[in-house]
Amino acid sequence: MTGIDDLPIRDELRGKTPYGAPQLQVPVRLNTNENPYPLPEPLVARIAERVAEAARHLNRYPDRDAVELRTALAGYLTRTAGHPVGLANVWAANGSNEVLQQLLQAFGGPGRTAIGFEPSYSMHALIARGTGTGWLSGPRREDFTIDVAAAVAAIAEHRPDVVFVCSPNNPTGTAVDAATVLALYDAAQAARADDHGALVVVDEAYGEFSHGPSLLPLIEGRPRLVVSRTMSKAFGAAGLRLGYLAAHAAVVDAVQLVRLPYHLSAVTQATALAALEYTDTLLGYVEQLKAERDRLVTELRAIGCEVTASDANFVQFGRFDDARTAWRRLLDRGVLVRDNGVPGWLRVTAGTPAENDAFLDAVRELMKEQSA
Numbered sequence: 001m002t003g004i005d006d007l008p009i010r011d012e013l014r015g016k017t018p019y020g021a022p023q024l025q026v027p028v029r030l031n032t033n034e035n036p037y038p039l040p041e042p043l044v045a046r047i048a049e050r051v052a053e054a055a056r057h058l059n060r061y062p063d064r065d066a067v068e069l070r071t072a073l074a075g076y077l078t079r080t081a082g083h084p085v086g087l088a089n090v091w092a093a094n095g096s097n098e099v100l101q102q103l104l105q106a107f108g109g110p111g112r113t114a115i116g117f118e119p120s121y122s123m124h125a126l127i128a129r130g131t132g133t134g135w136l137s138g139p140r141r142e143d144f145t146i147d148v149a150a151a152v153a154a155i156a157e158h159r160p161d162v163v164f165v166c167s168p169n170n171p172t173g174t175a176v177d178a179a180t181v182l183a184l185y186d187a188a189q190a191a192r193a194d195d196h197g198a199l200v201v202v203d204e205a206y207g208e209f210s211h212g213p214s215l216l217p218l219i220e221g222r223p224r225l226v227v228s229r230t231m232s233k234a235f236g237a238a239g240l241r242l243g244y245l246a247a248h249a250a251v252v253d254a255v256q257l258v259r260l261p262y263h264l265s266a267v268t269q270a271t272a273l274a275a276l277e278y279t280d281t282l283l284g285y286v287e288q289l290k291a292e293r294d295r296l297v298t299e300l301r302a303i304g305c306e307v308t309a310s311d312a313n314f315v316q317f318g319r320f321d322d323a324r325t326a327w328r329r330l331l332d333r334g335v336l337v338r339d340n341g342v343p344g345w346l347r348v349t350a351g352t353p354a355e356n357d358a359f360l361d362a363v364r365e366l367m368k369e370q371s372a
């Protein structure tokens, strides 16, 4: 039978497996950092209204520059992220994964490299691979914070074209402070001072869940710093596929060189605009999830787990002699969490209070079993 390897596929894709968390039908699914709350009914009705209006014009291509949506996103960031941005600073695409892909298409590519500090979001490396960008795995400390001196040394040594900083970091939940980002930014520019500098991408997919402020204000006066965001988590709209970035206007000009024409459908733009009308309601759910996240941290510690401090809508917990077996045991009890391949650790998404209770009960039983 013909398989992938019989095809003239690119050498670097040979023998690889696609990204994919198991999509299993179990009672409690806490493995992909989704928001557990469905969109409120009035918003669902508003989406239907706006999509119906868009449908009247589906014979035409959508607004290629998504001006209304980008303006609304800029307004949202200006209001919530501590720094004024405008249309020219904001770009949107089908999920922040597409935003990151466009950034690597424009700033990475063959002969270039990107660095991330691992464990971190595995898609950074996969998107690098997909765009032919070399991947460098930078270090993290035992406690999953970024060791600034070691990171700066790695940047000086490898002179990457793109630096990824995930804050709050997936899968560990660890926030990165502004001083660290600035140190990495300066190191990245210094390492490529003979060229045009390096792009630093701060992935703030979980920014709204953080105890601290957004890193967005750091883009001021730093044209090579990009902050990426998504509506998949805080806005409870993973199915929508809408991500965006904020940066100097020149970065927005650059990604337009590689984006597909009309990449953002009129239906997507209409839906995202409707969701943004309900920002305050949706951010109310975020507050509930933050409280549940903090409860998970407290209760997991009370049960006797180690927990990594979290600024996201998930919690990394352990430590297990064999995380894979622990993952299985929880699944046997109807609770699906994530094994990100970090030795000894698992990750659980903050769900509804009932889901979190079910998860905590399952962990309690697991810990009893392990100490028996």
Ligand SMILES: *Cc1c(COP(=O)(O)O)cnc(C)c1O
Binding pocket: 033, 094, 095, 096, 097, 098, 121, 166, 170, 203, 205, 229, 230, 231, 232, 233, 238, 241, 242, 243
């Ligand atoms: C979930 C996640 C994303 C979001 O991806 P979308 O394509 O916007 O759904 C981006 N970065 C990180 C770190 C994530 O965990």
